[in-house]
Structure formats: structure tokens, C-alpha cells
Amino acid sequence: MDAMAVVEGFLAAAVRVATPLLLAASGEAVAQRSGVMNLGLEGVMLTGALAAALGAAAWGPWTGAGVAVVAGMLLAGVFALVAIGARADQVIAGTAITLAAVGLTGTIYRQAFGAAGAGLDLPTLSPLAVPGLSQLPVLGPAFFGQPAPTYIGLLAVPVIWWFLFRTRAGLALRATGEAAAVARASGVRTGLVRAAATVVGGGFAGLAGATLVLAQVGTFAERMTAGRGYVAIAIVVLGRWHPVGVALASLGFGAAMALQFLFQTLGLNVPYQLFLMLPYALALLALAGVVGRVRAPADLGKP
Amino acid sequence: MGAAALLAGLVVLAAGLELAGYDSGAALGALWSGAFGSWYALTSATLVRAVPLIIIGLGLALAFRGGAFNIGGEGQFYAGAIAATWIGLSVGGLPSPVAVAAVLSGAVLAGGLWVAIPVLLRVRFGVLEVISTLLLNFVAEALTSLLVQGPLQESQRIYPQSDPIAESARLPLLPGTRLHAGLLLALVGAVLLHRVFTRTLWGFRLRAVGLGPRAAEIAGRIDSRWMAALALALSGAIAGLAGGVEVAGVSYALFQNLSPGYGFTAIAVALLGRLHPFGVVVAGLLFGALEAGAGAMQREADVPAVAVYVVEAVVILAVLLAEAARRHGAATLASLASVTRRAPG
Numbered sequence: 001m002d003a004m005a006v007v008e009g010f011l012a013a014a015v016r017v018a019t020p021l022l023l024a025a026s027g028e029a030v031a032q033r034s035g036v037m038n039l040g041l042e043g044v045m046l047t048g049a050l051a052a053a054l055g056a057a058a059w060g061p062w063t064g065a066g067v068a069v070v071a072g073m074l075l076a077g078v079f080a081l082v083a084i085g086a087r088a089d090q091v092i093a094g095t096a097i098t099l100a101a102v103g104l105t106g107t108i109y110r111q112a113f114g115a116a117g118a119g120l121d122l123p124t125l126s127p128l129a130v131p132g133l134s135q136l137p138v139l140g141p142a143f144f145g146q147p148a149p150t151y152i153g154l155l156a157v158p159v160i161w162w163f164l165f166r167t168r169a170g171l172a173l174r175a176t177g178e179a180a181a182v183a184r185a186s187g188v189r190t191g192l193v194r195a196a197a198t199v200v201g202g203g204f205a206g207l208a209g210a211t212l213v214l215a216q217v218g219t220f221a222e223r224m225t226a227g228r229g230y231v232a233i234a235i236v237v238l239g240r241w242h243p244v245g246v247a248l249a250s251l252g253f254g255a256a257m258a259l260q261f262l263f264q265t266l267g268l269n270v271p272y273q274l275f276l277m278l279p280y281a282l283a284l285l286a287l288a289g290v291v292g293r294v295r296a297p298a299d300l301g302k303p
Numbered sequence: 304m305g306a307a308a309l310l311a312g313l314v315v316l317a318a319g320l321e322l323a324g325y326d327s328g329a330a331l332g333a334l335w336s337g338a339f340g341s342w343y344a345l346t347s348a349t350l351v352r353a354v355p356l357i358i359i360g361l362g363l364a365l366a367f368r369g370g371a372f373n374i375g376g377e378g379q380f381y382a383g384a385i386a387a388t389w390i391g392l393s394v395g396g397l398p399s400p401v402a403v404a405a406v407l408s409g410a411v412l413a414g415g416l417w418v419a420i421p422v423l424l425r426v427r428f429g430v431l432e433v434i435s436t437l438l439l440n441f442v443a444e445a446l447t448s449l450l451v452q453g454p455l456q457e458s459q460r461i462y463p464q465s466d467p468i469a470e471s472a473r474l475p476l477l478p479g480t481r482l483h484a485g486l487l488l489a490l491v492g493a494v495l496l497h498r499v500f501t502r503t504l505w506g507f508r509l510r511a512v513g514l515g516p517r518a519a520e521i522a523g524r525i526d527s528r529w530m531a532a533l534a535l536a537l538s539g540a541i542a543g544l545a546g547g548v549e550v551a552g553v554s555y556a557l558f559q560n561l562s563p564g565y566g567f568t569a570i571a572v573a574l575l576g577r578l579h580p581f582g583v584v585v586a587g588l589l590f591g592a593l594e595a596g597a598g599a600m601q602r603e604a605d606v607p608a609v610a611v612y613v614v615e616a617v618v619i620l621a622v623l624l625a626e627a628a629r630r631h632g633a634a635t636l637a638s639l640a641s642v643t644r645r646a647p648g
Contacts, residue, residue, distance in 0.1 A: 037433075039374075039433065039437075082620055082623055082624060086623065086627035086628075087630075088623035088627050089623065091374070091433050092570065092619060092623060093619075095567065095570055095619070096571075096615075096616045096619035096620050096623070097616070099567060099571070099612045099613075099615055099616040100612065100616030100617070100620075102609060102612050103609045103610055103612030103613035103614075103615075103616065106607050106610070106612075107319070107323065107606070107607045107609060107610045107613070108323065110607045111323050111325070226441070227437075227438075227440075227441045230434070230437045230438060230441075231438070233434060234434055234438060237434065271449055271452075273445040273446070273448045273449035274445075274449070276441070276445040276448070277441070277442045277445040280439070280441045281442055283434075284420065284435055284438055284439070287428070287430045287434065288424055288427075
């Protein structure tokens with residue numbers, strides 16, 4: 001087989017698999033910068049996935065993606081209400097949100113599509129080739145021949161960077177995450193800032209779920225996010241709460257998860273469960289290597 | 304408060320089912336009869352389901368009281384189940400008490416080893432145990448799947464499950480039911496843990512660390528980092544025990560989907576039990592009933608069993624909100640405790 005084609009295919013798969021992680025982790029990075037760790041991210045992503053499936057079945061893939069964003073924002077809003085409004089424990093509230101999402105999506109999915117909905121065939125977001133750039137060797141198909149969510153994720157990186165580090169609102173958000181009491185004293189409405197950051201993060205996670213359904217799998221399955229929301233949280237830490245770091249870490253994870261396809265292409269026979277383990281084991285290793293040398297927002301997780 | 308939270312959960316379930324077009328009356332009826340409708344339902348469904356929830360919940364109560372967030376009960380449960388199966392397959396020649404003891408202690412050890420990774424990551428590298436224990440759940444599930452299709456697969460090599468463990472390694476049953484001696488173990492564990500919390504210096508220190516690590520360090524000269532790490536390690540070993548009890552008492556074999564999310568439900572159990580050992584027992588029985596009823600609900604009213612997760616989530620959220628309201632109304636002591644709890648790193 002042509003080595004060039006193998007590398008091209010691997011890179012394209014890596015970026016495709018990385019896209020939902022990039023979207024979810026980018027949104028979560030904003031939330032964590034404001035001091036909120038949303039463990040409900042897994043559930044928000046799952047809810048986004050089902051919302052996208054329902055929306056796409058009724059009105060087409062683009063509307064489906066929009067419905068997913070709204071659904072993600074709504075569920076993250078519930079989390080914000082409990083964790084920020086009532087100052088409840090973020091870890092436990094987030095776990096509850098994920099539990100609720102597993103139950104809700106499972107119930108609604110079976111009601112909407114029947115217990116044996118495996119054959120569900122949805123309209124998907126087809127790849128949009130960027131004229132010219134997609135013809136580049138090696139990197140072209142990976143970065144410029146993908147469905148729209150990949151471009152949204154890649155564009156979000158500089159936008160979030162600009163917002164966090166070059167605007168007054170971004171400064172207020174970071175101040176809220178570092179020293180909420182100080183920010184409050186200087187006139188920042190910290191509760192509102194955190195709630196807004198969480199809800200925006202929920203919108204991103206919803207879109208991440210939609211990407212999974214509309215740009216990768218083409219159908220919905222119960223618990224289909226399979227821990228990607230939690231991996232996204234680890235990616236935020238690995239990316240050192242910086243949008244560029246988060247993007248690089250996402251791509252790294254995408255590459256690790258795409259190894260499965262590479263091995264299949266090369267005809268190597270390795271138990272698939274090893275590939276299932278790989279991203280999580282890798283996340284643990286990377287966390288061990290990186291965490292001691294980075295600093296979380298000082299008020300992360302505090303009510 | 305717990306009863307009100309549970310009621311809230313059930314009301315939300317009924318309303319949701321009604322909205323989604325199900326017959327909520329029939330669903331709740333099936334839920335009730337599946338959990339309490341007969342002697343067999345009570346013993347063989349509800350109590351059997353309650354055992355792992357109580358055992359894991361006790362461990363989580365210990366962890367949470369010590370200020371460690373163990374969200375990895377599911378993975379530790381699987382680690383215990385794997386070890387129990389492995390040992391149970393090879394102790395056929397031993398007398399029953401010895402075989403059972405070997406199986407259960409192997410499970411405890413495996414749970415402890417599995418949680419040793421997050422403990423080490425926390426103590427040595429400052430990695431939040433919330434993230435590491437969560438991630439390890441997925442590794443454990445994949446490992447189980449790998450084993451039941453590989454080294455531990457049954458001898459026919461057809462089904463993704465292990466061979467049944469030796470008869471001598473199984474827990475005794477209550478005659479005529481599927482209820483096993485694991486219930487006794489869970490109850491004894493609750494009494495023991497209660498004594499540790501209330502009658503020992505170690506238990507007092509543990510609670511001091513959970514309430515305010517800085518205060519415990521300064522006023523009590525307690526190394527709160529190590530206390531939390533130890534609490535985390537013990538909770539993992541206990542969750543491992545639950546996995547061993549499930550294999551030795553219920554399944555007799557390793558399956559890919561041995562746990563219907565016990566490790567996550569146990570978080571709700573520990574919380575609803577207000578981290579009190581006897582509270583955990585009561586909450587475990589309630590949630591065992593919910594999960595047992597969920598099966599009946601799916602069979603008889605065609606409502607997906609996962610719907611009870613919504614009930615569990617509403618219960619957790621209601622308890623959190625009620626606690627917040629109480630904190631807001633009463634003294635600032637409790638909120639002071641949560642403010643001093645700071646993430647390492």
C-alpha cells in the first residue's frame with residue numbers, strides 16, 4: 001500500500017476523532033477558567049448527541065446540530081443552577097447530571113426510535129473541502145477536507161484565546177476563577193460569570209455530541225459518548241487551561257484513538273479492547289507527567 | 304429529607320413517563336411489585352441488588368468523609384470481580400470457608416491495587432482523584448471485556464463470559480431464594496464502620512480532615528494528605544470486595560456487564576445516607592428496590608430500566624439543594640468547611 005496514503009488516512013482519521021474532544025474540551029476550558037469543573041460534561045455531550053439525532057431526523061443535520069447546542073446549554077444550565085446558584089458540590093452535582101442524561105437519553109431514544117433502533121440512519125454533515133488547501137499533501141485532507149464541526153473547533157481556538165486574554169470580559173472570567181472574592185470586591189458578578197461560562201461550555205459539549213452523531217457515526221446509540229466527556233476534562237488539564245494547549249492535547253488523543261484504524265489498515269491483529277483502554281491509560285500517564293508542573297485556576301471547584 | 308428527595312425523584316419519573324406517552328401508573332405499579340410485591344421479589348431482587356450498593360456505598364462514605372472523591376467505584380468493583388473469578392476458578396479442592404475467604408480477600412486486594420494508581424497519582428503527582436478514578440473505570444471495563452474474550456473465557460470459547468467458579472467458593476444462600484450471605488457482610492461492615500467513625504481516634508481524625516483539612520493540620524497536627532489518601536485506598540478495597548461478593552454470591556462468573564452501574568449508583572447511596580453507615584444501609588435498600596423494580600418496569604410496562612437513573616439523579620440533586628438551603632439558613636460552619644476544601648495542584 002502507498003505509505004503516503006496510509007499517513008494521510010491516519011491523520012484525517014485522527015482529526016476527525018479529535019473534533020468532538022476539541023469542541024468539548026475548549027468549552028470546558030472556558031468553564032474551568034471561571035472556576036467551574038463540570039463533570040456533567042459527559043452527560044451534556046450524550047444529551048447533545050441524542051438531540052442532534054432527533055433534530056436531524058426531523059429537520060436535517062444542520063438544524064440537528066443547532067438543537068444539540070441548545071440542549072447542551074439547557075442541561076449545563078441545570079448544573080449551573082445547582083452547583084453555582086445553590087453552591088452545591090460541583091463533583092457530585094456533575095455526576096448527577098451525567099446519571100440523569102444516561103437515563104433520559106436511554107428512555108427518550110427507545111420511545112422515539114424503538115428498542116431496536118440500531119438501524120437508525122440519519123442525514124449527516126458531509127465533508128466540506130476548503131478549495132485549494134484541501135489539495136495540500138498529507139495535511140490537506142486532515143485539516144481542510146472535514147465536515148463543518150472541525151472548522152468550528154479549529155476556529156474556536158483563536159477566538160477563545162482572544163476572548164480570555166484580550167477582552168475585559170475574559171479578564172473578569174479569569175479573575176473569577178483565580179480569586180473569586182477579589183473579583184467580587186472589584187465589581188464582577190462572579191456567579192453570573194460562572195453560570196455564563198458553564199452554559200457556553202455546555203453549548204460546546206452539545207455540539208461535540210452532535211459531531212459524534214452527524215459527522216462520524218451517522219446514528220445514535222445509548223451511552224455512545226463512552227467517556228469522551230471525561231477525557232475532555234482530562235484534556236483541559238493536560239492543555240494547561242490554555243486554548244492552544246487544549247487543541248494540541250485533543251489532537252494527541254485523536255491520534256491515539258485513530259491508531260485503531262491505522263492498525264486495521266495495516267492488517268495487524270490486536271484485541272480491540274486495548275484500543276478502548278488506550279486513551280484513558282494515556283490520559284493518566286500524561287496527567288502524572290504534567291500536573292505537578294502546572295497550576296489550576298486557584299478557585300477551581302470552590303463554590 | 305431523604306424521603307422527600309426520593310419522593311421528588313419518583314414524581315419527576317412519573318411526570319416524565321406521562322409526558323413521553325407511557326402509562327405511568329402501570330410503570331410505577333410494576334416498579335413497586337418488582338421490588339416489594341412478593342417474598343421472592345424482596346429477597347431475590349431488592350436485597351440482592353442492595354448488597355453491592357451498600358458495600359460500595361460504605362466505602363464511598365469513608366472516602367467522602369475523609370475528603371477524597373472516589374468516582375471510580377465501578378472500576379474497583381470490576382477489579383475485585385476479576386480477581387474473585389480468577390481465584391474462584393482454581394480453589395475447587397479447598398474446603399468452602401477457606402475458598403470463600405481466598406476469593407473475597409483476593410477481591411479486596413484487587414480493589415486496593417486498582418485504586419492504588421489514583422492514590423499514587425494524587426500523593427506523588429497531585430493529580431485530582433476525581434479524574435483519575437473516573438478514567439480508570441473505562442480501563443477496568445475494557446479489561447473485563449478483554450479477559451472474558453481471552454484468558455478467562457469459558458472453555459467452549461463461544462460466550463463472552465468466564466466458566467462458573469468452584470461450588471466451594473460460593474457464598475451460602477437463604478433457602479428458596481437468591482439472597483446470599485453478602486447481606487450479612489454488608490450489615491456487619493456498616494456496624495464496624497460506625498464504630499470506627501464514632502469510637503476510634505482514627506475515625507475522628509478522618510472526619511476532621513474531611514470537614515477542614517487546613518484546620519485539621521494546624522489544630523490537630525494531622526497529615527491530611529495521607530489521611531485522604533488512606534481513605535481513598537480503603538474505599539477502593541471495599542468496592543473491590545463488593546465485586547468479589549457479587550461473583551461469589553450472585554453471578555458465579557465474570558461477565559462483561561456484571562455491574563449495571565453500581566459504582567455510580569453507590570455515590571447517590573452514600574450521599575442520600577448522609578455518609579452515615581446506617582444511613583447508607585437504608586439508602587442502599589431503597590436504591591436496591593429501585594433497581595429491582597426497574598427490571599420489572601421494563602418487562603411489564605415496557606419502560607426502559609435506565610429511566611430509574613433519572614430518579615437517582617433527581618434524588619442526588621434534591622439532597623444537594625436541601626443541604627444548600629439548610630446551610631444558607633443556618634450557621635456558616637458548613638459552608639466554611641467546603642470553602643477550605645481546596646483542590647491540590
